[in-house]
Amino acid sequence: KNEVEQSPQNLTAQEGEFIxxxxxxxxxISALHWLQQHPGGGIxxxxxxxxxxxxxxxxxxxxxxxxxxxxxxxxxxxPRDSAVYICAVxxxxxxxxxxxxxxxxxxxxxxxx
Amino acid sequence: EPEVTQTPSHQVTQMGQEVILRCVPISNHLYFxxxxxxxxxxxxxxxxxxxxxxxxxxxxxxxxxxxxxPDGSNFTLKIRSTKLEDSAMYFCASGGDRGAEQYFGPGxxxxxx
Numbered sequence: 001k002n003e004v005e006q007s008p009q010n011l012t013a014q015e016g017e018f019i020x021x022x023x024x025x026x027x028x029i030s031a032l033h034w035l036q037q038h039p040g041g042g043i044x045x046x047x048x049x050x051x052x053x054x055x056x057x058x059x060x061x062x063x064x065x066x067x068x069x070x071x072x073x074x075x076x077x078x079p080r081d082s083a084v085y086i087c088a089v090x091x092x093x094x095x096x097x098x099x100x101x102x103x104x105x106x107x108x109x110x111x112x113x
Numbered sequence: 114e115p116e117v118t119q120t121p122s123h124q125v126t127q128m129g130q131e132v133i134l135r136c137v138p139i140s141n142h143l144y145f146x147x148x149x150x151x152x153x154x155x156x157x158x159x160x161x162x163x164x165x166x167x168x169x170x171x172x173x174x175x176x177x178x179x180x181x182x183p184d185g186s187n188f189t190l191k192i193r194s195t196k197l198e199d200s201a202m203y204f205c206a207s208g209g210d211r212g213a214e215q216y217f218g219p220g221x222x223x224x225x226x
Contacts, residue, residue, distance in 0.1 A: 033214070088156070
């Protein structure tokens with residue numbers, strides 16, 4: 001069973017700061033997902049990646065498969081980025097595991113104006 | 114843009130009652146999932162569904178739970194006899210392929226009294 005750890009649990013920063021959220025997992029995966037959850041509860045997929053780096057607007061996600069580690073970066077952070085950011089992993093299919101995602105506890109990000 | 118929808122948004126029920134949570138996945142998706150999130154906790158996988166049968170289920174998904182795709186569009190989660198500890202946000206998700214990006218619905222908040 002994969003263990004997904006995120007850090008930090010809580011992060012408060014000033015508008016404009018560069019934000020980094022980290023995720024590590026214990027067992028090989030097929031892909032890693034970064035998700036955003038707003039106070040209303042809805043979950044939005046930001047990235048799915050299995051290697052390298054992806055960029056979308058001010059968001060950048062990287063993954064190091066050998067280290068079993070991923071980071072989510074936010075450049076020029078804005079109060080509207082305030083949300084919970086969740087890392088989730090999909091199982092490695094070579095092991096025949098379940099295809100549901102395993103989630104981290106999330107990082108609660110607050111960007112102050 | 115296609116989206117996953119869920120009804121109702123909030124359901125209040127008494128302990129021991131049966132509830133059915135409904136989801137309409139994205140129309141050309143083939144893989145369907147239910148997750149739950151107890152207040153203040155991380156999201157947990159319940160069950161995945163493909164080709165009209167359960168692909169995988171977690172330890173949480175015991176005999177009180179069942180899923181069904183009664184027609185070409187709906188995907189339902191039934192809890193046969195609700196318990197207080199079933200109170201949670203239930204998310205439906207769908208994906209176009211196994212291991213592909215998952216699209217989440219807005220969730221149904223279930224309150225068992």
